[in-house]
Amino acid sequence: MTRxxxxxxxxxxxxxxxxxxxxxxxxxxxHEPSDESKKCIHPEDEMRRNHMNYILHERDETMxxxxxxxxxxxxxxxxxxVEPNESGEIAGIETKEHFCSACHEYAAxxxxxxxxxxxxxxxYIDRSKHSSSLxxxxxxxxxAAEAATEGARP
Amino acid sequence: MNNSKETAEVTTPVNSSRRDFLSKAxxxxxxxIAPGIFLHRTAGxxxxxxxxxxxxxxxxxxxxxxxxxxxxxxxxxxxxRWGMLIDTTRCATxxxxxxxxxNEENGLVGHGRPETDTQYIxxxxxxxxxxxxxxxxxxxxxxxxxxxxxxVCPTGAxxxxxxxxxxxxxxxxxxxxxxxxxxxxxxxxxVHEAVENQKLTAPRGKGTVEACTMCVTRVDNGGxxxxxxxxxxxxxxxxxxxxxxxxxxxxxxELKKHGGKQLRSDLALNTGVRYQGLNE
Amino acid sequence: MSKIEYxxxxxxxxxxFGLLGGLAFMMLLAIGSVxxxxxxxxxxxxxxxxxxxxMPHVFAIFLIVAASGALNIASIASVFxxxxxxxxxxxxxxxxxxLLTGGLIVLLLDLGRPDRLIxxxxxxxxxxxxxxxxxxxxxxxxxxxVYLWTMMDHTVYKFKPYAGFSAFVxxxxxxxxxxxxxxFLVARSAYDAALMAxxxxxxxxxxxxxxxxxxxxxxxxxxxxxxxxxxxxxxxNLLGVFVAGVLYFTTVYHLTNLYATQHHDVERFLxxxxxxxxxxxxIGEILIGGLIPLALIYAPGVKxxxxxxxxxCAMIIFGGFSKIYxxxxxxxxxxxxxxxxxxxSSSFYDGAINSYTPSLPEIMLGLGGIALTLFIVAxxxxxxxxxxxxxxxxxxxxxxxx
Numbered sequence: 001m002t003r004x005x006x007x008x009x010x011x012x013x014x015x016x017x018x019x020x021x022x023x024x025x026x027x028x029x030x031h032e033p034s035d036e037s038k039k040c041i042h043p044e045d046e047m048r049r050n051h052m053n054y055i056l057h058e059r060d061e062t063m064x065x066x067x068x069x070x071x072x073x074x075x076x077x078x079x080x081x082v083e084p085n086e087s088g089e090i091a092g093i094e095t096k097e098h099f100c101s102a103c104h105e106y107a108a109x110x111x112x113x114x115x116x117x118x119x120x121x122x123x124y125i126d127r128s129k130h131s132s133s134l135x136x137x138x139x140x141x142x143x144a145a146e147a148a149t150e151g152a153r154p
Numbered sequence: 155m156n157n158s159k160e161t162a163e164v165t166t167p168v169n170s171s172r173r174d175f176l177s178k179a180x181x182x183x184x185x186x187i188a189p190g191i192f193l194h195r196t197a198g199x200x201x202x203x204x205x206x207x208x209x210x211x212x213x214x215x216x217x218x219x220x221x222x223x224x225x226x227x228x229x230x231x232x233x234x235r236w237g238m239l240i241d242t243t244r245c246a247t248x249x250x251x252x253x254x255x256x257n258e259e260n261g262l263v264g265h266g267r268p269e270t271d272t273q274y275i276x277x278x279x280x281x282x283x284x285x286x287x288x289x290x291x292x293x294x295x296x297x298x299x300x301x302x303x304x305x306v307c308p309t310g311a312x313x314x315x316x317x318x319x320x321x322x323x324x325x326x327x328x329x330x331x332x333x334x335x336x337x338x339x340x341x342x343x344x345v346h347e348a349v350e351n352q353k354l355t356a357p358r359g360k361g362t363v364e365a366c367t368m369c370v371t372r373v374d375n376g377g378x379x380x381x382x383x384x385x386x387x388x389x390x391x392x393x394x395x396x397x398x399x400x401x402x403x404x405x406x407x408e409l410k411k412h413g414g415k416q417l418r419s420d421l422a423l424n425t426g427v428r429y430q431g432l433n434e
Numbered sequence: 435m436s437k438i439e440y441x442x443x444x445x446x447x448x449x450x451f452g453l454l455g456g457l458a459f460m461m462l463l464a465i466g467s468v469x470x471x472x473x474x475x476x477x478x479x480x481x482x483x484x485x486x487x488x489m490p491h492v493f494a495i496f497l498i499v500a501a502s503g504a505l506n507i508a509s510i511a512s513v514f515x516x517x518x519x520x521x522x523x524x525x526x527x528x529x530x531x532x533l534l535t536g537g538l539i540v541l542l543l544d545l546g547r548p549d550r551l552i553x554x555x556x557x558x559x560x561x562x563x564x565x566x567x568x569x570x571x572x573x574x575x576x577x578x579x580v581y582l583w584t585m586m587d588h589t590v591y592k593f594k595p596y597a598g599f600s601a602f603v604x605x606x607x608x609x610x611x612x613x614x615x616x617x618f619l620v621a622r623s624a625y626d627a628a629l630m631a632x633x634x635x636x637x638x639x640x641x642x643x644x645x646x647x648x649x650x651x652x653x654x655x656x657x658x659x660x661x662x663x664x665x666x667x668x669x670x671n672l673l674g675v676f677v678a679g680v681l682y683f684t685t686v687y688h689l690t691n692l693y694a695t696q697h698h699d700v701e702r703f704l705x706x707x708x709x710x711x712x713x714x715x716x717i718g719e720i721l722i723g724g725l726i727p728l729a730l731i732y733a734p735g736v737k738x739x740x741x742x743x744x745x746x747c748a749m750i751i752f753g754g755f756s757k758i759y760x761x762x763x764x765x766x767x768x769x770x771x772x773x774x775x776x777x778x779s780s781s782f783y784d785g786a787i788n789s790y791t792p793s794l795p796e797i798m799l800g801l802g803g804i805a806l807t808l809f810i811v812a813x814x815x816x817x818x819x820x821x822x823x824x825x826x827x828x829x830x831x832x833x834x835x836x
Contacts, residue, residue: 063323116359134257138273146279187756269482280776283775288522302619309559329548334486340772362546
């Protein structure tokens with residue numbers, strides 16, 4: 001099935017590209033890790049073509065079989081490739097500057113990863129303020145529920 | 155054991171060496187809980203050597219020690235069945251340590267809309283209609299062996315892992331909410347709004363259903379769920395985590411000794427979470 | 435009886451385009467609502483973690499149930515060989531397909547992730563009644579499509595009885611599947627009843643026929659085509675039987691629950707203490723959807739009155755919505771009984787009666803489904819010959835003596 005589908009999709013892709021997109025969208029600049037000693041776990045062109053297969057494979061194995069610790073996970077991509085810029089800010093997935101969206105926007109391929117996964121390494125996320133507000137909210141709701149039950153008792 | 159909570163909050167600085175970094179990250183974000191795990195593992199070995207019959211319920215802290223020893227490159231199997239025992243007589247009304255730990259662990263935040271905000275675990279206050287006896291207990295996904303959520307899910311996104319942990323594969327969840335209709339424990343929440351900055355070990359997003367995962371990443375790495383850890387760390391000792399299939403696990407021994415009730419046992423779902431002290 | 439002549443609508447009049455335009459506008463509003471709901475997330479709807487299925491599901495389930503019922507006219511003609519229904523078989527099949535399309539679109543667009551339709555089509559959990567339903571719906575399109583083809587193309591006309599029979603069996607299975615969505619839910623006190631499946635089948639007979647009658651009368655009236663009393667009175671009597679059937683199943687369902695002590699609390703809620711939900715049950719479902727139409731159907735004074743028949747159908751449709759609303763919403767509003775014998779409270783609304791206020795976008799989405807259904811029918815009537823040129827008594831009734 002995919003054998004026939006792929007050439008077809010490529011053809012459609014070319015047709016779309018050859019019309020307007022190619023002229024308007026500049027070739028994306030891809031963020032390279034600032035630490036030049038870091039090398040990707042696979043050669044660059046291999047990753048460009050097949051990163052989705054690696055991620056998908058790892059995804060299903062981890063989710064259903066509990067296999068963890070393989071290097072080909074999404075989090076590892078993010079940890080190397082998403083870094084703050086000179087002004088210390090991180091470009092989110094909704095911007096073209098994000099490592100993933102830069103290419104994906106260019107290739108017009110929608111990514112379905114970041115509705116659930118963080119688009120940046122954990123160390124850049126500040127969580128200090130959240131938990132206490134939730135605790136207050138839960139306690140308020142509980143108090144209201146208990147008051148309602150009390151009121152219902154004869 | 156008590157210091158595991160403190161150590162859990164220490165973030166390991168990221169190593170600049172790539173290989174080192176990768177291997178750290180490869181244990182799927184458990185850098186933060188690694189110290190805790192180490193403690194549990196050591197304690198686990200100690201328990202195995204002692205005469206199990208001597209363990210008293212008061213030593214629940216030591217009982218939370220039967221943990222996963224599966225190498226992470228091997229599939230989960232039905233050799234283990236992870237479960238929990240909750241002693242409601244030790245669970246204090248008004249205490250929300252387990253709930254707070256869960257929210258912290260999974261990055262759950264409120265939006266001021268309690269009707270749509272996610273809760274993996276909640277404290278339920280009970281009052282017997284006949285005797286007036288009051289008690290309090292934590293209620294979360296009961297991790298049924300034959301889970302109604304997994305039965306009804308059209309895509310197979312709701313499933314029970316071989317080791318008994320019920321999960322939602324959010325990659326293939328279409329957000330139909332039939333599992334929420336089917337769950338007898340109201341254990342599931344629907345993500346009603348966009349989410350960002352999720353925890354590494356708790357991915358969650360708009361339009362999918364979610365529930366307690368028994369802190370599956372922690373469990374896989376030989377740890378215990380955050381709620382149990384918090385309850386133990388605060389010396390309430392109302393929760394025991396362990397392997398139901400291992401007859402020598404503290405959990406199984408305690409269950410054999412004093413029993414444990416399954417909620418809605420009439421449905422014969424064989425839940426992984428059991429309760430003590432629920433006698434009208 | 436002579437050969438039936440069929441015709442298509444001319445469809446060039448201003449009212450016709452007005453109708454299409456109005457329906458298209460409703461669909462546009464529905465699409466807008468969907469974008470709003472899916473962009474913001476479901477918190478902008480009335481649905482919560484307590485009431486997980488709301489207004490879109492009421493509309494969707496109503497349309498899906500009615501779809502299989504609308505096929506009845508065709509089935510009576512080809513499976514039970516009643517000649518008088520024969521001319522209306524094409525319209526019946528068309529309406530069935532259109533209703534199912536409308537219902538499914540609403541269901542699909544309310545999903546948390548409607549963009550993952552492809553996953554719903556490629557990942558199957560065969561233990562899930564929902565997954566079976568996906569197959570049943572797809573199959574329904576196939577069977578009814580082929581059935582329509584055998585009716586409209588003379589080269590394959592000889593296969594019509596087989597196609598008709600297959601479609602009939604399939605629709606029974608389909609409605610069984612729809613009813614079992616609730617019947618198989620062991621967790622909730624108001625569901626978990628084998629009776630759900632047959633009750634949904636009788637509901638489909640009733641709702642489907644009511645819609646069919648309205649569409650039939652409107653089409654013939656607006657196009658100045660002849661529609662005789664013989665046909666209408668036959669259908670009216672049939673409708674009476676179906677409405678009584680729905681009332682019967684509803685009674686048995688509640689009686690069974692009332693007999694078992696463990697269900698007394700939920701029945702008290704449904705029948706007495708449920709507030710607005712109880713009103714919807716007694717006034718909407720029983721009175722407007724059942725007793726009044728039944729009385730009017732058999733009232734001698736209004737036997738040939740088409741306005742009355744129109745009102746009867748409208749009331750049955752309203753009652754149908756009320757019935758599905760009570761099944762769906764009241765079933766969820768009543769709390770899960772996790773701890774029998776205890777009074778329960780929590781921050782997650784354990785033990786509390788849950789409230790539900792439908793939001794405008796949800797209702798717009800549901801109405802959009804109805805608009806789509808009617809749009810498909812109106813459009814199809816123009817492009818293909820679905821309608822008998824005349825349904826006057828002399829044409830329709832084989833025993834009618836000139």
